[in-house]
Structure formats: structure tokens, C-alpha cells
Amino acid sequence: MANGARNMEIATPPQQPEQGQSVWDRIASSREFKDLMATKRSFIVPAFIFFVIYYFALPVLVGYAPQLMGTKVMGPVNLAYLFALSQFFVAWIIAGLYVKAANNFDRLSQDILDKTNKGGNKQ
Amino acid sequence: MNISLVMFVVFIAITLGITYWASRRSTGSAAYFAASRQIKGWQNGIAVAGDYMSAASFLGIAGIIAFQGYDGFLYSVGWLVAYLTVLLVIAEPLRNAGKYTMADVLAYRLKPRPVRGMASVSTLAVSTFYMIAQMVGAGALVKLLLGNMVTYNQAVIAVGILMIVYVVFGGMLATTWVQIVKAVLLMAGTILLSILVMAHFHFSFGQFFGAVGQVTYHDAKGAVVVKDFLTPGLRYKPPYGPLDLISLGLALVFGTAGLPHILVRFYTVPDAKTARHSVVWAMALIGSFYIMTTFLGFGAATIVGPDFIKGHGGTNMSAPLLAQALAGDVFFAFISSIAFATILAVVAGLTISATTSFSHDFWTNVIHNGVERKPGEEVLVARISAFVVGAVAIGIAILLGPTANVAFLVALAFAVAASANLPVIVLSIFWRRFNTAGAVMGLAVGLMGSIGLIMVSPSVMGIDPPTLTGTARHLIQAKAWFPLENPGILSIPLGFVGAIVGTLLSSEPTSQAKFNELLVRSNTGLGAEKATAH
Numbered sequence: 001m002a003n004g005a006r007n008m009e010i011a012t013p014p015q016q017p018e019q020g021q022s023v024w025d026r027i028a029s030s031r032e033f034k035d036l037m038a039t040k041r042s043f044i045v046p047a048f049i050f051f052v053i054y055y056f057a058l059p060v061l062v063g064y065a066p067q068l069m070g071t072k073v074m075g076p077v078n079l080a081y082l083f084a085l086s087q088f089f090v091a092w093i094i095a096g097l098y099v100k101a102a103n104n105f106d107r108l109s110q111d112i113l114d115k116t117n118k119g120g121n122k123q
Numbered sequence: 124m125n126i127s128l129v130m131f132v133v134f135i136a137i138t139l140g141i142t143y144w145a146s147r148r149s150t151g152s153a154a155y156f157a158a159s160r161q162i163k164g165w166q167n168g169i170a171v172a173g174d175y176m177s178a179a180s181f182l183g184i185a186g187i188i189a190f191q192g193y194d195g196f197l198y199s200v201g202w203l204v205a206y207l208t209v210l211l212v213i214a215e216p217l218r219n220a221g222k223y224t225m226a227d228v229l230a231y232r233l234k235p236r237p238v239r240g241m242a243s244v245s246t247l248a249v250s251t252f253y254m255i256a257q258m259v260g261a262g263a264l265v266k267l268l269l270g271n272m273v274t275y276n277q278a279v280i281a282v283g284i285l286m287i288v289y290v291v292f293g294g295m296l297a298t299t300w301v302q303i304v305k306a307v308l309l310m311a312g313t314i315l316l317s318i319l320v321m322a323h324f325h326f327s328f329g330q331f332f333g334a335v336g337q338v339t340y341h342d343a344k345g346a347v348v349v350k351d352f353l354t355p356g357l358r359y360k361p362p363y364g365p366l367d368l369i370s371l372g373l374a375l376v377f378g379t380a381g382l383p384h385i386l387v388r389f390y391t392v393p394d395a396k397t398a399r400h401s402v403v404w405a406m407a408l409i410g411s412f413y414i415m416t417t418f419l420g421f422g423a424a425t426i427v428g429p430d431f432i433k434g435h436g437g438t439n440m441s442a443p444l445l446a447q448a449l450a451g452d453v454f455f456a457f458i459s460s461i462a463f464a465t466i467l468a469v470v471a472g473l474t475i476s477a478t479t480s481f482s483h484d485f486w487t488n489v490i491h492n493g494v495e496r497k498p499g500e501e502v503l504v505a506r507i508s509a510f511v512v513g514a515v516a517i518g519i520a521i522l523l524g525p526t527a528n529v530a531f532l533v534a535l536a537f538a539v540a541a542s543a544n545l546p547v548i549v550l551s552i553f554w555r556r557f558n559t560a561g562a563v564m565g566l567a568v569g570l571m572g573s574i575g576l577i578m579v580s581p582s583v584m585g586i587d588p589p590t591l592t593g594t595a596r597h598l599i600q601a602k603a604w605f606p607l608e609n610p611g612i613l614s615i616p617l618g619f620v621g622a623i624v625g626t627l628l629s630s631e632p633t634s635q636a637k638f639n640e641l642l643v644r645s646n647t648g649l650g651a652e653k654a655t656a657h
Contacts, residue, residue, distance in 0.1 A: 066354075084199075094207055
């Protein structure tokens with residue numbers, strides 16, 4: 001319940017004329033928050049671009065280079081099937097790496113939460 | 124008595140037991156719509172998988188692979204990879220900033236009434252398309268399984284009544300556990316089938332893929348053909364096939380992150396970190412399942428054969444017929460009742476997402492300005508709308524009949540989700556300038572663009588010879604205006620363009636001013652909805 005009350009306080013940004021900024025703006029412009037966003041971006045953007053390229057390479061190659069993709073590489077198994085199968089493992093690996101990286105995000109955002117809540121109690 | 128019927132009655136009894144238990148546990152909006160946000164990460168992961176692996180996955184994919192080989196497996200790939208969009212972009216911000224529906228996230232910075240109204244329309248559209256496809260599938264399946272014991276109409280009505288019961292009495296908690304039971308059954312059945320397929324080939328991948336390399340069947344003209352089913356291009360043929368494949372990929376990879384019944388699942392867990400873990404659990408299950416469609420589909424192609432399947436219920440019966448060929452009637456009944464359980468669980472998930480959106484977004488927020496006039500009203504409205512949704516779905520499914528060609532409805536659901544929902548969610552989280560006009564226009568253009576393009580696509584339009592009847596027949600007998608079955612490649616950019624143009628044409632300082640609030644909330648979880656005690 002104490003938690004809820006505190007959140008309510010945050011949810012309605014106090015109008016402080018001397019600062020002219022809401023709690024949200026203050027957090028958004030803090031160095032800690034910018035750090036969090038930069039850390040997130042440095043993982044999510046490359047990971048997203050990589051998976052989109054890797055995934056769409058499959059329909060593009062299968063559709064426009066069927067000869068190449070039909071090449072048998074392991075007995076009767078062709079490149080097309082192996083490439084499709086690899087998508088599952090690549091997706092799992094990216095998910096695993098993300099969870100690892102996200103532990104870092106959690107730590108950074110916990111710092112911001114702690115700092116904000118401390119500030120909130122003082123007021 | 125029929126074994127399928129017995130197994131199915133057992134499943135229904137278990138799910139009704141769950142519903143009774145859930146109905147006695149707790150009351151209130153957060154309990155009804157979000158299972159008090161107390162579902163554990165692994166539980167929600169299994170439930171997401173249960174919500175996602177529909178009849179289209181289990182019966183449909185196995186059937187497409189059994190008839191068109193490799194190209195069918197490409198669906199499997201897209202359906203898993205799609206979860207990276209959910210994991211990297213959507214799940215955590217949504218859990219941090221929302222309450223019950225995807226519109227909650229939009230309503231933070233934008234004018235709530237127009238945005239929620241439009242988002243509700245799009246949610247109901249996606250859920251209804253998806254649901255009708257499942258209901259028609261269920262009716263047709265029961266007719267095949269129970270023969271003359273149950274008619275199509277009775278089956279559709281039974282599914283409709285059960286889904287109403289789950290949702291009205293059990294809410295999100297019961298729906299979650301029905302999903303979990305179903306997902307476990309589905310995985311068990313699929314693993315068993317896969318092992319039996321490999322046992323048939325003496326556990327030799329060489330023998331298995333060797334057989335896949337020479338599937339023999341009669342083509343449309345009655346000639347015997349031998350095809351390598353690992354070769355791409357049996358379904359997606361030039362000139363438009365490759366483009367259609369890319370378009371399908373786009374709809375799957377960006378549509379999943381806009382499916383309302385998947386998105387609402389992330390509100391059932393305590394926080395964003397748990398939401399993240401539930402996506403990872405879901406990816407483990409969904410990925411394993413879709414890899415095993417290799418054995419289901421190619422197993423049916425090699426062991427049962429397309430000719431036999433065609434004569435015994437058609438493509439959708441591939442997996443049950445494979446079970447019958449490998450282990451006899453009891454296993455056939457087991458796999459068939461799993462297929463039926465699958466449909467029931469997915470339909471329940473769709474119903475709860477539709478009713479949540481109607482009562483929370485439309486009733487409370489659009490009509491009554493965000494105020495519940497008396498406690499419990501939101502839940503009451505949701506319960507009433509579950510009856511309406513159920514009745515409408517039963518009515519349309521009966522009207523369409525067992526032979527309706529409904530495959531395009533699932534494609535439509537994904538296309539609308541990708542073209543209408545995803546652009547506005549993404550832009551509202553990432554673009555400071557984004558505003559109400561942009562959201563409404565993005566949703567409207569994405570919704571109408573994808574529906575319009577499907578209506579003039581080969582999924583709906585085509586000229587059939589008069590001898591062709593039933594499922595294969597096109598709804599509109601004319602040459603298709605748009606060459607692709609899936610509109611994603613055009614409709615997704617349309618949705619984004621609509622949202623961007625709408626934004627640029629108007630100015631809304633409050634939306635920009637509140638961007639920091641949404642940015643901080645969605646990234647840190649500050650002020651996020653907490654789990655509630657019973």
C-alpha cells in the first residue's frame with residue numbers, strides 16, 4: 001500500500017515552478033537514465049538488425065536462388081533445410097544473449113528506481 | 124463408446140474443474156483480466172505457447188508439409204523467429220507501461236478516447252478473424268472424428284459454450300491454466316509422434332531424409348509423380364511465390380508482436396523481468412514444437428502419403444492419420460483429442476483478449492471516460508461481452524459451414540496485427556513526435572489496407588472450374604487483383620506511412636510533453652502495475 005501511494009505521487013507530476021520540470025523529465029534527463037538507454041540500445045539495435053537480416057535471407061535465398069539452396073550438403077539433406085533449421089538455434093542464441101544483457105539493464109534501472117524512491121521519501 | 128469422445132470428455136472435465144477452482148479464488152478487475160499478475164514466468168511461458176500453437180500450427184503445418192514439403196516448414200521458422208520481436212521490442216515496455224490491454228500503452232501520451240476506440244476495433248477484428256477460423260476447424264475436426272455421432276453445428280455450439288464458460292466463470296486465471304494443460308498435452312503428443320516416426324525409420328536420419336527425398340503420389344491430372352520434398356518451391360512458385368514468401372515472413376515476424384491474445388498474457392506476470400523470462404520459456408517450447416513439425420509433416424508425407432490423406436479427410440488430418448498409421452486407433456484418438464483441446468484453449472484465449480478490450484478500452488474508457496461507475500462494472504461488462512462474442516462466433520461459424528475456406532482468416536489476423544497494431548505500438552514507445560492523429564490513422568490504414576488487400580488477393584478471389592466444390596472454392600469467382608496471398612509486404616509499410624503522415628499533419632504538444640513519462644515508465648518499470656494479493 002505504501003508502494004501504491006508513492007507511485008500515485010509519481011504518477012501525478014508535481015508542478016514545481018522553481019524547476020519547471022516533472023519527475024519524469026528529471027529522470028529522463030539524468031545521466032543514469034541516459035546510461036540505461038545507451039546500454040539497451042547497444043544490444044537491442046544490433047541484435048534486431050542481425051536477426052531481421054538473418055531471417056529474411058531465408059525466404060530471399062529460397063525464393064530467388066533455389067538452385068543454390070537445393071545443393072545437397074549432408075547426404076539427402078540440402079542447404080535450404082539446414083539454413084531453415086539454423087534459424088531456430090540462432091533465435092535461441094539471440095534470446096539467451098538478450099537475457100544475459102538484460103541483467104545489466106535490470107541493475108541500471110534498479111539504481112534509478114532506488115534513487116527516485118529515496119528522493120520521493122524526502123519530499 | 125468412441126475412444127476420442129471419452130478422451131475429449133476427460134479433457135473437458137479437467138478444464139471445467141480448473142474453471143471452478145479459478146472462479147472461487149479471487150474477485151476484482153486485476154484478478155479477472157490479469158490473473159492478479161501472479162502467474163510465474165515459466166507458467167506464463169507455457170501459457171503463451173499454448174495460446175500460440177493453434178490448430179493452424181498442429182494440423183495446418185503438418186498438412187502443408189505433408190503435401191508441399193519444405194515450403195510448409197518455412198511457416199514453422201517464421202512462427203518462432205517472430206518471438207524475437209516480442210522479446211526485444213514489445214514484452215517489457217508493454218508490461219511496464221500497461222494495465223490490461225495494448226491500448227493502455229497508447230493511451231498514456233495520446234488522447235485516450237479516439238485511440239482506445241480504434242485499438243479496440245482492431246483488437247476485435249484480429250480476435251474475430253482468428254476465432255472463426257478456429258471454430259470452423261473445430262467443427263470440421265469433430266465431424267471427422269466422431270462421424271455421425273455429432274454434427275458440425277453441434278460441435279461448433281459445444282466449443283462456443285465451453286469457451287464462454289471458461290471466460291465468464293474462470294477469467295484469465297482459468298484461461299491460463301487451460302492453456303498450460305493444453306500446451307503440455309500438445310508437446311507430449313508431438314514428442315511421442317516424432318519418436319514413433321523416427322522408430323519407423325530405425326532411428327536413422329539418413330533413412331528418414333532419404334524417404335523424404337522421394338515422396339510418391341498422384342498429381343492433379345492423375346499421373347504418378349516422385350518429388351524431393353526437401354526442395355523449396357513446391358508451394359511458392361514463380362513469378363509471385365518468392366515475393367509472397369517474403370510477405371508472409373513479414374506478417375509473421377511483425378504480426379505476432381501485435382496479436383492481442385499474446386500481448387495480454389504479459390500482464391499476468393508480476394513484472395517486466397518475469398515477462399522477459401516467460402518469452403524465453405515460450406521460445407524454448409514453441410521452437411522445439413516447430414522443429415518437430417519436420418517429423419509430423421514429412422512423416423505423414425512418407426509413411427501415410429498424400430494420396431491416402433486426400434482420401435481420408437484432407438490435409439488437416441495429416442497428423443491424426445500419421446498417429447493412426449504408426450500406433451493404431453487409440454493413439455489416433457489421443458492425437459485427435461489433443462487437436463481439439465488445442466482449438467478450445469486458443470479460442471478461450473482469443474475470447475478473453477476480445478472481451479478485455481471491449482470492456483476496458485471501449486466500455487470503461489471510451490464510453491464512460493475512464494470511470495467505473497460502480498465497482499465490478501468492468502468485469503461484469505466483460506462477462507456479458509463474452510456471451511456476445513461467443514454467440515457471434517457460433518453464428519458465423521455455422522453460417523459459413525464446415526466446407527468454408529477459412530485459411531485466409533488466420534493470414535488476415537496476422538496481417539492486421541502486423542499492419543495496424545504493431546506500427547502504432549512501436550511508434551508510441553519510440554517516437555517523441557507521435558500523436559493521436561497518427562495512431563488513429565495508422566490503425567485505420569493498417570486495418571483497412573490489410574483487409575482490403577486480402578479481399579482482392581488469390582486467397583479470396585480466383586476462378587475455379589465448376590467441378591470444384593467445397594473448401595477449395597474461392598469466395599469471389601474472378602481473377603485476383605492483387606497477386607500475393609499475404610498482403611504484409613505492402614500493408615505493413617502502409618500502416619507505418621499512415622501513422623507517420625497522420626502525425627506530421629497535426630500537432631499535439633501534450634503527447635510530446637508526456638513522452639518522457641512513457642519512456643521512463645516503459646524502460647524502468649517505475650510506477651508499473653503491481654501484483655495483487657488475494
